[in-house]
Amino acid sequence: MSQTDEIPRKKKGKKKWIFLLLLLLIIGGGGFGAYKLGFLDGVLGAVSSAPEQETTAEGSTTTIETPTSNLRTASLAPFVANLADPLGNRYIRMTLEVEVLSPEVINELKVQNPRIRDAMIMLLSSKTYTELSTQAGKLRLKNEILDRINQVLGGPKVTRVFFTELVVQ
Secondary structure, eight states: OOGGGSOOOOOHHHHHHHHHHHHHHHHHHHHHHHHHHTTTHHHHHHHHSOOOOOOOTTTOOOOOOBTTBOOEEEEEEEEEEEOOOTTSOOEEEEEEEEEESSHHHHHHHHHTHHHHHHHHHHHHHTOOHHHHSSHHHHHHHHHHHHHHHHHHHTSSOEEEEEEEEEEEO
16 A cells, blocks of 8 residues: 555544633623623623612512513512322422512511412412423412402403422422
């Protein structure tokens, strides 16, 4: 065999590293550009600023006011309920924060706490594990919780529901 018959080696390794480096630069540049244009200011500002909180022993209510909006949330005490499982060995543990329209609604949540807890436990105990195991099931549960709380309060006083803890076993 002569030297001209030898097959030249491919340089796959260099191409792969150049491609990865270019991809990293593009992603990093896009992130920096988004930050400079202000797309990430809301996200990064929310993480870096500590919200004001007001906590009470009876129901642990929290009020958060941000400078850009009048967002007020109230924390509800954790809920634990057995699920509608034929064997009876599944349960749900859930903690909620609800967004309210005004500070007066937070006080109304405190007054109506027993009725709200009853409505939530009745709702949760009617659910099965399979209903709550999907993303769509969790979103449906959020809407049902919102409806139940507003029904107890006598009108659309709660605008959104946030899960701060959700365990289904």
